[in-house]
Amino acid sequence: SNNNTATNNKGENKAANTTDTAATTEPAKEAKKLKIGLTVPSLSNPFFVAMSKGAQEVATKYNAEVITVSADQDLAKQTAQIEDFITKKVDLILLSPFDSKGIAAAVQQAKTAGIPVICVDGSADGGIDSVVMSDNVMAGTLAAQYLADRLGGKGNIVIIDGPPVSAVTDRIKGFEEGIKAFPDIKVISKQNGEGNREKALSVMENILQANKDINAVFAINDPEGVGVKIAAEQAGRGDEFFIVGVDGAPEAVDALKEKKAFAATSAQFPNEMVLKAVEIGIKILDGEKVEQQILIPVELITQDNVDSYRGW
Amino acid sequence: MEAIHKSFSGVQVLRNINLELRKGEVHALMGENGAGKSTLMKIMAGIYRPDSGRIIYKGEEMAWHSPLEARGKGISVIHQEISLSPNLTIGENILMGTKFPKNKLGLVQWDEIFKKTKIVLESIGSDLNPKLRVSELSVAQQQIVEIARALSFNSEVLIMDEPTASLTDKEIDKLFVIINDLREKGVAIVYISHRMDEIFKISDRCTILRDGQWISSHPIAETNPEQLVKQMVGRDLNDLFQKKFSPLVTPQGEPVLELIDVCDKGIVKNISLKIYPGEIVGLAGLVGAGRTELIRAIFGISKMTSGVIKLNGKPVNIKSPIEAMKHGIAHVPESRKEQGLFPNLSVKENMIMNQMHLYRKGGVLQYASMNAEINKYMKDLGVRAASIEQNVMGLSGGNQQKIVIARWLSIGPKVLLLDEPTRGVDVGAKTEIHKIICELAEKGLAVLMVSSELPEILGVSDRILVMHEGKLKAELSKEEATQEKIMYFATGEIKK
């Protein structure tokens, strides 16, 4: 009966092949595997690798076939991947958009083909069914609050920016709004670490050179944060300031446990996002109503609570 | 042309040159390598602009802005260096630089191109298919395409810069017929060549350049080869080289190099020959006869498909130049520029390249220790260079050739394979190279020399082999050989 409802609910804007999709799910799960496509911006980023781990969990948990592909930071490629998913007649598309607006056309194609699209880690236009994400603005704000508290509302700080994707720009937005309330916190340098450890390390070395009095650093993700930490330690300035990152990545956990300059990170939960997204997807396939947006709250992990952090 | 001056990056190459070219004459332009002949012609044809001086063409002073403009006014050139696009068809190459035939839509009409160029080729007696790619042609055939292109413009002035450098006598004769024809039609022709016999055969007047300076101009009838050479080199060449007439040494002992029924993948067919120590064997033949291929097979560059090579009576299996070297075979290739020189390196390194391993101590090259050996060759071969550290490309063609020869002498060879050893080399240097070859032979070296210049073959060889279409057609002793006989066999007309 569940399946009937599904057909009813989706019936309106569905072509013949959608009924087909519904039909394939009909003869119960052991007969026909659930097919899920997951596209992420870059599989050379640990965050998305963790997401793909989540996808593997999904595969075992639901006895599903999960295809994980990386868009290599290229919107055209991500568009093509969604098209390939449609060809492959997947039951569900999980999309971690490289660009929320740009991917709209592809999302529409999927919708026309009757395939539910659920976003993870960032929303997208084009009529997605739902989105499961961290609150990236909040990730920035949390970091800002921690940083301002610890500085007592006063000090020189550095921002290490990253690639221009919405998750990153949201964090910067949240962070900058968060510190607005503290006029005595001065951003003395804002440079781009390109989201990775090696670039952030070099950039920070140069920033350290030009700035003799730094009190704190905000990095848009943990790889950058760790790069900053290495730079500080090598310059013999590991005690001068503390670092706040975003992600809660394993490398940040290690750094936190050292109890040195790396002070905190706004942790998000990529694998849980995927699990949650699939849960919602199945609900949609079963014709249930779902929430438009599910925000997985970020948690501020510090040196004090890192031991109880469940990690990726 | 009046008072032409030209310098390249501060080096004066032409000084105050005057040249008068008349309708319906063949004007020989002569001078040693680097005298400035080609440069002067490039100025005439609008490729270079003179630093000063005037070009007066049909009574009007001209300043060419491009080669195209000069050609439009009737000046065309056969360049010394082959200037064809190897990847294109003969037809395209002939018409390149002109407007191609097009249809109403402005699209190129290929049929027309081939039709048109077929006619041009036939007019000079060539049956080449215009649809062939130039890269498939031999050097000589390319030269013919080049000539066809120059002729296709119906020019009033035709500059021929060493058009015969890679032609054999048969083609040269054909070319001379064309030249005579053009002369009668009133075309003014500048003819550059290092071959004295040609100059006297074809030209009406001549101009001599030396070191970028005008030396003299006079009708060819009023001069003779000795005088010309003297003016060109600025000194007496103690007679043009003549091999000392040694009484016929009957080859004795074992041949150093013996070939038995050598074939390669299709060009060289069943070649058998013997070369004895101290002997210079000339290998004559028309272009494409397979002489170069034979040399390459001996030296292990191309593969033999059957046959045996014996060195000092022992069969050897040579599969690469390295192995040939180890067996004491040296090879001076046909094309200095493409196969011989390292244009980026010094005279010294060019000379020592295949013997470097002798100058190492613990794997480290000892440059200073090379000098004695190098200076010896510089002296022995009379190489004129400012310094052994100088870049090799700064030398004249003849001196570059000597350096390639020196490189091979340094391995102390038993057999020396020479492929066109004096192509494009001026008279002075040519004489010196001939002298070197003979001296080497006197010391017991066995020499196999390919040459397309019959005077060279006749002047230097002890014995002459003639190839035709990959086969050995004749063996002539020095005494019995004449130009006519060689040509007789080279053209394959064996019906005595």
Place this chain on the structure above:
Amino acid sequence: MNPNTQLSSGNSVSLKQKVLPVWNQLGMLIILILLCIIMALFAPYFTEVNNVLNILKQSSITAILAAGMTVVILTGGIDLSVGSTLALSGVISVMLSNAGFPPLIAMLAGIGTGYFAGVINGYFTAVTKLPAFVVTLGSMTYLRGVAFVISGGLPLVLKNKFFIFFGAGSILGIPTPIYIMMVVYVIMFFVLKYTMFGRHVYAIGGNEEAARLTGIKVEKTLINVYSISGLMAGIAGVVMAGRVISGQPNAGVSFELDAIAAVILGGTSFVGGVGRIQGTIIGVLIMAVLSNGLTLLNVDFYWQMIVKGLVIVIAVLLDKLRN
């Protein structure tokens, strides 16, 4: 030159004799067909009309870039800046369109930007005679910088429907980019084969000095060559903007390598003067079929990289063996 070499070249001769007849004429096309057969056999849905259209649609942007790149490589040059040019022209056209300019004007402005970027590349390469690699490495960097600066680093959403149509629309069920790609290839085919400019491109690639001596305006031709590459990148940028409904300053990163790979796979040689535009489209399709098929086959993403890298080498190797 050592025994081993001889041996291996010997082997290739015997291989040659077996396969040569068909091979010589079809070359890379055979590899493409083989690849398609394999995919058709093993990859589900590969042969569906929709999937074929997908492959073509997905190829179109690389194909357009590669068409320009073919002309550049034919002259013995290279253009590393096409990816950045694509980004810049996309950003500019979307900005103008959003600023209220008529879509055609906005698109032409974007294409013109690409053309202009190409003219500059051509100028430095042909007139000041700097190595094309350096010139276009430089412009690859500064053009992307410009794209970032004018867009503020953020993607600009494209609003105009007509503009979007060029990248995301379709006519008679066939996506617009496929038409654009086809038009580009037909024109380029004619340009290369039936115009003086095209033949001059080959002549320059074969022997630049000879071309100069026969009176070909080498500088002018080369400037045009790089301009065409820029123009193609401009068109690709506009199509891309329509396809992804935005102007992305970070679009097209490393597309130059895809385009070059396609050109080389298509049989055009770095030496210059040798190659055909028909080969290039085959090269593009080989890469696209591979990407599409491997995804359909559900091959792990990292393994896809390994397979693709190997296929590039193997395809060129097979092609080499037939010569």
Place this chain on the structure above:
Amino acid sequence: MNPNTQLSSGNSVSLKQKVLPVWNQLGMLIILILLCIIMALFAPYFTEVNNVLNILKQSSITAILAAGMTVVILTGGIDLSVGSTLALSGVISVMLSNAGFPPLIAMLAGIGTGYFAGVINGYFTAVTKLPAFVVTLGSMTYLRGVAFVISGGLPLVLKNKFFIFFGAGSILGIPTPIYIMMVVYVIMFFVLKYTMFGRHVYAIGGNEEAARLTGIKVEKTLINVYSISGLMAGIAGVVMAGRVISGQPNAGVSFELDAIAAVILGGTSFVGGVGRIQGTIIGVLIMAVLSNGLTLLNVDFYWQMIVKGLVIVIAVLLDKLRN
């Protein structure tokens, strides 16, 4: 074909070869010095000892890659795979170190991996005679795939202190990578100038055909050339792993372009046979000073791209204009 052509182009070459080698390098050196003066005047702290050490340290990895790249480009080739090789060798050495192998063994294994990757590139380039661009484009792709597969896509944290020391340590106040870079350059200088191998590299770059006919083992030399490039990438990978205290499968993306840019800025020509290792280090430093100075000046990242792109072109142009 003919002596006189060589002669004519000869004079300018000979002049260059005689007087200009010094000037050639002085040329780029002057640009480097000018750049330093400008930075010293405007960028705060630029001249501090620490900053100078920073610049050198930051250069070291590109410098090591560029040393290998110089040798490759001298033969007229190219190696696009160095960035991926670096990543792979970093990942492998860290994995082995973490698995309990002695650090030296782990590091040597990483370096050996690079060397081996280079041997394969060399084999395809020299023996099967595929274009180096294609071969190394292919290996660039598959080597990174391998790095991802074996690391599972995640950075591996490096634990061994001794290993870390090679990338992040210092001796007498000078960071270890600087020593490694210096040793590499001294050795490469020596190899290129004072060994047969080095001279054969120049000979092959100048005229491969002549080299073959002169009895130089061209294939063997070329295999060694690409192996050296791989070896350098291996060393750079290990140093990098030490520097960032982890083996990163995504390290070194687009480093090949940095290395090539440095080589070309340093006066080594794509034509082959012309250039020096001393020039390359100057090229590396120009890029590093630029990055460092612009960051010290707090120039916006996007504008930095524009400036860097322009500087590449302008530097080569200035260098050209002097001739």
